[in-house]
Amino acid sequence: xxxxxxxxxxxxxxxxxxxxxxxxxxxEEQWPLKQSLSKSLCRDSHWKCLLLSLLMYGCxxxxxxxxxxxxxxxxxxxxxxxxxxxxxxxxxSNGYIYIPVAFMVMLYVVYLVECxxxxxxxxxxxxxxxxxxxxxxxxxxxxxxxxxxxxxSYHYVRRTRQVMRYRNGDAYTTTQVYHQRxxxxxxxxxxxxxxxxxxxxxxxxxxxxxxPITKLRFTKCFSFANVETENSxxxxxxxxxxxxxxxxxxxxxxxxxxxxxxTSRVDSHFLVSY
Numbered sequence: 648x649x650x651x652x653x654x655x656x657x658x659x660x661x662x663x664x665x666x667x668x669x670x671x672x673x674x675e676e677q678w679p680l681k682q683s684l685s686k687s688l689c690r691d692s693h694w695k696c697l698l699l700s701l702l703m704y705g706c707x708x709x710x711x712x713x714x715x716x717x718x719x720x721x722x723x724x725x726x727x728x729x730x731x732x733x734x735x736x737x738x739x740s741n742g743y744i745y746i747p748v749a750f751m752v753m754l755y756v757v758y759l760v761e762c763x764x765x766x767x768x769x770x771x772x773x774x775x776x777x778x779x780x781x782x783x784x785x786x787x788x789x790x791x792x793x794x795x796x797x798x799x800s801y802h803y804v805r806r807t808r809q810v811m812r813y814r815n816g817d818a819y820t821t822t823q824v825y826h827q828r829x830x831x832x833x834x835x836x837x838x839x840x841x842x843x844x845x846x847x848x849x850x851x852x853x854x855x856x857x858x859p860i861t862k863l864r865f866t867k868c869f870s871f872a873n874v875e876t877e878n879s880x881x882x883x884x885x886x887x888x889x890x891x892x893x894x895x896x897x898x899x900x901x902x903x904x905x906x907x908x909x910t911s912r913v914d915s916h917f918l919v920s921y
Contacts, residue, residue: 677850679861696765699758706751713739713747777855780863787865788847793837794869794880796888800832800896831896836888843876 717735737744775783803826810823855861871877889901 674849674851676853678852678854679858681858693765695761696758699754699761703751703754703758706747706754709747710744710751713737713744780852780855784849784852788849792845792869794840795835795837796884797902798834798889798892799830799900799902800834800892800898801828801830801900802897803827804829832892834888834892836883838880838883840876840879843879 714737716738718738719735805824806827807822807824809820811818812821813819852863871880893899
């Protein structure tokens with residue numbers, strides 16, 4: 648991405664609010680943030696390609712110097728007869744010209760590999776037009792969010808297996824004891840916020856057509872508008888969901904930290920071209 652490109656992050660937040668506060672209100676505006684040259688090089692690792700390009704230009708400069716520069720050489724016909732001959736030739740005439748050529752080829756191969764694995768090359772796979780951005784964001788803002796929990800009940804079973812080992816070049820079999828996890832019950836539930844309501848408070852993107860390329864990154868989170876909604880969430884999570892699934896087996900894996908808002912199916916990041 649060039650320094651003139653812009654990068655911005657659009658956050659899709661959902662706040663549970665009472666039903667009487669769900670009137671339409673104007674959204675806050677969010678404009679792209681233009682990156683400086685130093686931040687663009689450091690953030691997206693473009694400094695690697697820049698360094699490789701400078702080294703290749705240095706090799707081209709060395710080849711040009713070898714072709715344009717002439718040096719004076721003095722040779723003697725014999726060690727006993729003092730007869731010398733003076734002539735002019737390139738300083739790289741004795742095969743030294745292949746050294747910068749080999750370096751340039753090697754650097755060009757590394758440059759191609761770096762460009763192929765560059766983040767910008769991967770981000771170009773998700774390039775969309777400005778006209779389609781509004782449609783995608785609109786689907787995300789109008790979709791119904793889903794906050795879910797998951798609990799997995801499990802225990803460990805002691806098992807044995809035969810393994811092959813080597814000692815002093817001789818192979819022998821031995822019995823290995825290991826413990827394998829066995830899941831016995833999986834339960835999922837969703838947060839019922841029908842009595843609280845919900846509202847999308849993400850900002851309105853502006854100025855996408857002011858830059859040739861804009862990088863969008865979407866994040867999803869939720870918050871509570873009042874204490875009653877938060878208490879309803881904790882009651883359903885702790886007292887209803889986890890209490891019902893607790894004690895079904897020896898252990899329980901509660902994915903209470905992996906609560907995500909599922910709206911519409913959309914990529915987490917993509918590039919917008921104008």
